[in-house]
Amino acid sequence: MTDEHTYKGSCFCGAVQLTVTGEPAAMGYCHCESCRHWSAGPVNAFTLWKPEAVQITQGADNVGTYNKSPNSYRKWCETCGGHVLTEHPGMGLTDVYAAVIPDFPFQPGVHVHYQETVLRIRDGLPKLKDVPEELGGSGESIAE
Template sequence: MSERYQGGCFCGAVQVEVVGKPEAMGYCHCDSCRHWSAGPVNAFTLWKPDAVRITQGEEALESFEKTPASRRRWCRRCGGHVLTEHPGMGLVDVYAALLPDLAFAPQLHVHYQEAVLRIPDGLPKMKDVPAELGGSGEVLEE
C-alpha cells in the first residue's frame, strides 16, 4: 500500500493529500520563496502532480503567478500557503510544514547563491536547480 500524508492550510478549510514518496526534499533560498514564506529559507517537498490531491476546500484556493515557472496557491479564508505548482519542472511543492507526518529528509539546497542564511549541513548547495530540472547543475561551496 502506498504511503499517504495529509495536511491543510492554517485554518483547515483546504486539505491536501499526497501519495507515495516525494521526488525530492530540500531548502530553497530564492528571493521569491523567501518573500512568499516570510522567512530566510523555504522547506520544500516536491511531488509529481498526480500524487497531489486537494481533498477539501478547492473552491477556497487562490493563486498567483509572479512568473510562468511557479503558480503559488493559498487559502483565501486564512491566507495559509498550501502549495506551488512548477509546470516547467512537472512538479508540485507541498510545503514541508503542511505534512506533519512526513519525515522531512532534505537532500539539497537550491538557489543557494541567493541565500541570506548560510546552513553548513553538508548537503549539496546548488547555484540554481539540478540540470535535469532545467538549471545549471552547478554546486557551490558550502
C-alpha cells in the same frame, strides 16, 4: 493492495486540506528571493511531487492562485491566507511545503538557489547555484 504512503496536510485554518501519496521526487531547501518573500522566512523547505500524487481533498473552491512568473503558480487558502503549495508546470512538479504536511518524514537532500541565501546553513548537504540539471538548472555546486 498498495504500500504507498499517504500523508495529510492543510492550510493554517484547516479549510483547505490535501493529501500526498507515494514518495516525492525531491526534498530540500530553497533560498531564492521569491520563495523567501512568499514564505516570509529566510529559507523554504520543499517537497516536490508529481502532480497526480497531490490531491486537494477539501476546500478546492477556497484556493487562491498567484503567478509572478509562468514558472510558479503559488496557492493559498483564501480564508486564512495559509500557504498550501506551488505548481511548477515547467518542471512537471508540485511543491507541497514541508510544514503543510506535518507527519511526512521530511529528509532534505539539497539546497537550491544557494547563491541567493541570506542564511548560511552548514549541514553538509549539497548547495546548488540554481537547481539540478534534470530540473532545467545548471546543477552547479557552490561552497557551503
